[in-house]
Amino acid sequence: xxxxxxxxxxxxxxxxxxxxxxxxxxxxxxxxxxxxxxxxxxxxxxxxxxxxxxxxxxxxxxxxxxxxxxxxxxxxxxxxxxxxxxxxxxxxxxxxxxxxxxxxxxxxxxxxxxxxx
Numbered sequence: 001x002x003x004x005x006x007x008x009x010x011x012x013x014x015x016x017x018x019x020x021x022x023x024x025x026x027x028x029x030x031x032x033x034x035x036x037x038x039x040x041x042x043x044x045x046x047x048x049x050x051x052x053x054x055x056x057x058x059x060x061x062x063x064x065x066x067x068x069x070x071x072x073x074x075x076x077x078x079x080x081x082x083x084x085x086x087x088x089x090x091x092x093x094x095x096x097x098x099x100x101x102x103x104x105x106x107x108x109x110x111x112x113x114x115x116x117x
Contacts, residue, residue, distance in 0.1 A: 027056050027103065030110040037114055045113050052106045052113075059106070063099045070095070 031053055038046050066073050070092050074080055082088035 027060075027107050030107045030114075031056060033110070033114065041113065049110050049113055052110045056103050056106045059099050059103045063096065063103075066092075066095060066099070 030049075033049060033053075038049065041049070071079055073095075078091050079088055082091060
């Protein structure tokens with residue numbers, strides 16, 4: 001199993017055990033926005049928040065799925081053709097890091113729309 005320091009991966013591992021499918025509560029503040037918080041927003045801002053929430057949820061699932069079986073998502077053969085296990089792990093780390101970065105960006109955008117960032 002792929003190992004990496006970081007709070008997000010711990011949540012992903014918990015998801016495997018059925019504890020959660022949200023890859024930790026890291027984004028709970030932006031995934032569980034109250035109706036009161038949305039009231040002062042324009043229609044387009046509310047749509048943007050909903051779209052970004054959907055993106056975060058989608059990326060969380062991609063992360064869980066990828067960590068569970070990276071080879072299933074090796075469409076271009078990068079993992080299969082990696083010359084060493086270390087390089088293979090670097091490729092996996094890169095993909096996980098990319099998904100983490102995108103989720104953080106989506107969350108920051110939601111916080112900005114809500115006026116908290």
